[in-house]
Amino acid sequence: MKLSRKYPLNALRVFEAVARHASFSRAGEELGMTQTAVSYQIKLLEETLGERLFLRQPRQIVPTAVAERMLPPVTKAFDLLDEAIGQARQVSNRTLEIHSSPTFAAFWLARNLGSFQLECPDIAVRLLRATKITDFNRDPADVGIRWGVGPWPDHDCHLLGRFSFEPMLSPALARSFGPIERPEDLLKLPILGARQTSWLRWFASVGIEAPDLSGHTRHDYVEQDLCANAALAGQGVALLNHLFYADDLASGRLVAALGRACRDEIGAWLVFPPSRRNTAKIRAFRHWITTAVAADMARTEPEGVMDVG
Amino acid sequence: MKLSRKYPLNALRVFEAVARHASFSRAGEELGMTQTAVSYQIKLLEETLGERLFLRQPRQIVPTAVAERMLPPVTKAFDLLDEAIGQARQVSNRTLEIHSSPTFAAFWLARNLGSFQLECPDIAVRLLRATKITDFNRDPADVGIRWGVGPWPDHDCHLLGRFSFEPMLSPALARSFGPIERPEDLLKLPILGARQTSWLRWFASVGIEAPDLSGHTRHDYVEQDLCANAALAGQGVALLNHLFYADDLASGRLVAALGRACRDEIGAWLVFPPSRRNTAKIRAFRHWITTAVAADMARTEPEGVMDVG
DNA sequence: TTCATGCATAAGCTCTCTTGATGGGCGCAG
DNA sequence: CTGCGCCCATCAAGAGAGCTTATGCATGAA
DSSP states (O other), X not given: OOGGGOXXXXXXXXXXXXXXXXXXXXXXXXXXXXXXHHHHHHHHHHHHHTSOOEEEETTEEEEOHHHHHHHHHHHHHHHXXXXXXXXXXXXXXXXXXXXXXXXXXXXXXXXXXXXXXXXXXXXXXXXXXXXXXXXXXXXXOSEEEEEESOOOTTSEXXXXXXXXXXXXXXXXXXXXXXXXXXXXXXXXXXXXXXXXXXXXXXXXXXXXXXXXXXXXXXXXXXXXXXXXXXXXXXXXEEEEEHHHHHHHHHHTSSXXXXXXXXXXXXXXXXXXXXXXXXXXXXHHHHHHHXXXXXXXXXXXXXXXXXXXX | OOGGGOSOHHHHHHHHHHHHHTOHHHHHHHHTSOHHXXXXXXXXXXHHHTSOOEEEETTEEEEOXXXXXXXXXXXXXHXXXXXXXXXXXXXXXXXXEEEEOHHHIIIIIHHHHHHHHHHOTTOEEEEEEOSSOOOTTTSOOSEEEEEESOOOTTSEEEEEEOOOEEEEEOHHHHHHHOOOOSHHHHTTSOEETTTOHHHHHHHHHTTOSSOOOGGGGGGOOOSHHHHHHHXXXXXXXXXXXXXXXXXXXXXXXXXXXXXXXXXXSOEEEEEEOGGGTTOHHHHHHHHHHHHHHHHHHHHHOOSSOEEOO
């Protein structure tokens, strides 16, 4: 361990200001501290150096030769540090790494991030699918979008919304199957993602408490977008959020099986480490996504959604 | 006031060490602190930056892009500071500014400093006559040599010695005046520096309590070396220290008037500010001058000196 | 599984640092 | 020359930064 590394750093910062102003009081003002504190710090530094840095003359202080020799490198060092810190803060405020649940990333963020970038052109966005739950200790993520019940401990968690969903299928399949009039009719179709608890929630919302889905495990997709693709291809009926597939309904690529939508406790959450709650980029992103999701919900959520769970 | 100047400096020093070692524990060892403290400092820095600097992976830490971008300038800044501090310490230990009482400077230091420089060849000496008492707050002096009673408050004061003195005159004057047998005979000669209290001390030591010196104010020299020059020129009799004029006595340029030497409370003192008591150069100088003066006293002080005052 | 390694967390303490009040030296204006 | 204001030093007191010890957790190695 180098002993030479032991010297009072803050006193050096004070020294630099004092030397510039040739005044303890002025330096104190600049640094936001009292003249007393400045005096203390200079004295401290003088004692560790064993050398007087300023001669105290009646109404002024005069730097000694030692001080004048020290000043340039010290100034330069603090310039370097200032810039390094500034840049780190800048960099950190200029790129935002989002680790998002895959479906939300593909079907909402990918479509809507453009408006965030219009709003905050300084912030570069890096969007990643989170295949497993983001651990902010291990991944360089700034924020996460999670799809689930939440909130999660040790994180700042903000609910973006809970979104309505209903069974949807391709018009071709609907035609070939014939009219679907009662919920039970659905069970005759292949149920896509049958292990999702939301299917139970939905059947419950239409009065079927314990549907037998055991025969529908052939299409056990976990991710909603995979279910959706299967549905679009006419493989069966999938439980899809309006937030993501309202456009497909509108364009006729998908049709609602019964027109009975519901909403459960699963939602989309914005999460990030509490320690970074106040960084500019996170505040900006939080503000944007909150309002943008709300606006999109107003557009896509249908009427008469039943809340369950 | 620049807010950008507000960041934890010590944390940056820790950061630099951590980045070099890629380990909190190693960095802590180098810095002489615990791993816990290192962890604290890094966390602090991360929070002020709003950006993670190291990803904590199982048995290692990985610097983020931000950290890697920050490291080079930070390293360079600390190198600059290290060097500036080191140089300041060096400079400060390499030149010693002595503000000395004029006579001591001219008649002792000027003759003897050579042996100090042999002993400490690294230390450059700058010797100045102190026309008035040195104020270490205002003058860039490292140490002072004072001639007086001492000690003085708020200083480290070390008595170098109290030195014998006796009336001396030129052999020419002594011849022309004729034999001096009793102290009273001196009063018939011009007394040089008659206002010096030491004259009263000396007369007292030879039994004359209240000599009438009122007629001797024509040669009112304050400094001993001026009196000595006058005495050498045969202008009168001066009260001189053996320490300074033993060689003139030995060579016959001066003669002792009566051979009655005495010593009063006035002495030579080494003084310096307590805050710099432990700097290398001052310790070295103190050691040297203490022993050198003692050695010179052994050589020059006569036998049978009477202590007064 | 068990052990060793490396970082995080909690609680408490030390001591640095800051503040506010006060005082002294000196220049300047009246 | 006298009072006022500026500027720094000193002092006592208090807050809080920063360090330590003890402990826990996760992981990789044996």
